[in-house]
Amino acid sequence: DAGVIQSPRHEVTEMGQEVTLRCKPISGHDYLFWYRQTMMRGLELLIYFNNNVPIDDSGMPEDRFSAKMPNASFSTLKIQPSEPRDSAVYFCASSLYRADEQFFGPGTRLTVL
Amino acid sequence: AQTVTQSQPEMSVQEAETVTLSCTYDTSESDYYLFWYKQPPSRQMILVIRQEAYKQQNATENRFSVNFQKAAKSFSLKISDSQLGDAAMYFCAYSEDSNYQLIWGAGTKLIIKP
Numbered sequence: 001d002a003g004v005i006q007s008p009r010h011e012v013t014e015m016g017q018e019v020t021l022r023c024k025p026i027s028g029h030d031y032l033f034w035y036r037q038t039m040m041r042g043l044e045l046l047i048y049f050n051n052n053v054p055i056d057d058s059g060m061p062e063d064r065f066s067a068k069m070p071n072a073s074f075s076t077l078k079i080q081p082s083e084p085r086d087s088a089v090y091f092c093a094s095s096l097y098r099a100d101e102q103f104f105g106p107g108t109r110l111t112v113l
Numbered sequence: 114a115q116t117v118t119q120s121q122p123e124m125s126v127q128e129a130e131t132v133t134l135s136c137t138y139d140t141s142e143s144d145y146y147l148f149w150y151k152q153p154p155s156r157q158m159i160l161v162i163r164q165e166a167y168k169q170q171n172a173t174e175n176r177f178s179v180n181f182q183k184a185a186k187s188f189s190l191k192i193s194d195s196q197l198g199d200a201a202m203y204f205c206a207y208s209e210d211s212n213y214q215l216i217w218g219a220g221t222k223l224i225i226k227p
Contacts, residue, residue: 089156099210101160101163104159106156
């Protein structure tokens with residue numbers, strides 16, 4: 001298996017633009033997690049899915065953030081409109097069981113100018 | 114609430130020597146999981162080692178081993194024969210069946226001196 005795949009690896013955009021981050025989890029994993037990592041706040045869980053259904057989005061910072069998982073092999077995290085304070089590394093992770101080890105993608109480094 | 118504490122923001126070790134990274138946690142649960150993740154400069158988060166709380170035996174993965182002290186709520190990571198490629202941020206994390214969240218420590222930056 002190729003592991004968790006994320007695209008793009010780097011994204012530079014201007015304030016106000018829409019940003020879409022993509023994730024392909026490991027095949028067979030029932031859980032998918034979106035994280036944000038910054039120096040100030042460390043790793044923050046934004047949202048997680050179980051069998052394509054969003055279970056808890058309490059970590060999503062604002063209504064500008066939305067996430068979808070239309071099928072078991074694809075998820076998106078969208079920011080619209082983007083702001084400079086959204087600049088961070090965004091990770092997608094998947095796991096077989098809820099409390100088990102999570103396998104992380106390489107992350108997307110987002111810079112909002 | 115569960116918390117994970119890594120008291121060493123930064124550690125350095127000479128190549129080929131042994132280093133121990135500390136992690137303590139707070140929980141009232143008896144069954145849970147503990148993890149050490151490594152994040153090198155490439156920023157990829159990589160699982161180093163995993164421990165299930167009900168197992169008495171300390172987990173080992175090649176040069177990496179843990180000292181799991183359940184009563185003391187301590188979960189330290191020992192790296193033997195340190196290599197330059199071990200240089201990274203190391204995060205301790207906790208999870209339990211009743212809560213999907215991984216609770217993360219603040220991380221320890223490990224520097225390997227050649």
